[in-house]
Amino acid sequence: MTRTTEARGWALLEAVPDPEIPVLSVVDLGIVRAVEESDDGRSVQVTLTPTYSGCPATEVIMRDVRTALQASYDTVDVRTQLSPAWTTDWLSDKGRERLHGFGIAPPSGRTTLPLIDAGGPASCPRCGSSKVEELAGFGSTPCKALWRCTTCREPFDYMKVH
């Protein structure tokens, strides 16, 4: 028998950062599907949904999650669940604020299928201006595009709607 809402497990995961965007925890990122603890509280099973197909961070995240939980549980089982696929709609509100504070514009819309409206940042994360333009559709990691503010002239990352 397992219980499905486990405050202790979730709290530990809140402290596991995304390796590429360390201001986000794996919980903020929205990749934790479930945390299930055994009745005696000694083992835990976590279900994660990876962000992107070829994201090199995925294996690091799985390792970091395991390590964090091993501090508090005797047995840790980390599973992946691909379907339904992760979407930026699952980013927490706190995560969006943190992204902005970190200099990355958060996704500006919600995912629509089959065609994606890549959207664009609502405003420059540095000066707040809404006068922004795309420089490149692909960026330093799978999640980002490169944009520029035409007011303060600074380039910045935009987390694409996905």
Place this chain on the structure above:
Amino acid sequence: MVSATSELLPLADGCLILSHRLSEWMSNAPTMEEDIALGNIALDLLGQARGLLQVIGDETGVTEDELAYFREPQEFRNPLICELPNGDFAFTMARQLFVDIWLAHVWSELAATASDEQVRGVAEKAIKENAYHRRHSSSWVVRLGDGTDESRRRMETATEALWPYRGEIADDRWYDAVDAALTEATLTMPPRDAWTQRSSLDGWHTEHLGYLLAEMQSLARAHPGATW
């Protein structure tokens, strides 16, 4: 149920081989932004290939690495178009658009109908990645086709050179989408009924695949069983 292997192998191999081709542009693309874009697209395709090769491997009792690194050319089922050498940037972008359009249809179908949960998951994810790839390749095809005399000449040459290699990926929907994209680029699509190769389904490849595999597989074959 049809064997997952026979259905999925052309798709998995197509993603793997095209990913390797695109990775050859690393540090050679016309601009740094293009280097990054092609790297990102290659990585997405590699991830998609891995997701499918794991499923195929589970069914046939081998690992994804054994499938990628220890098969011979005639055991690969990737569409021929994926293995063609990169040519110039126009050729790479026209090929990318042709393959992206094929993949868009295949992923949508799998996301809706695949009975295997992992295959469905890979497809659901790939639909979105593919949309960004297609946005990139189609914008380049328009920009070059409807560009200078020289860029237009190169895009026309690329389209003609690729045309005999569309056999495994072309159907009515594909032709309609390609026609629309080329029309937007002010280009004319070659005839639908023109002759085409389609021999990869029987394991017959161009001479280029052997050289590609020699490079892609060399590390794994020099150090069998090695892992990161």
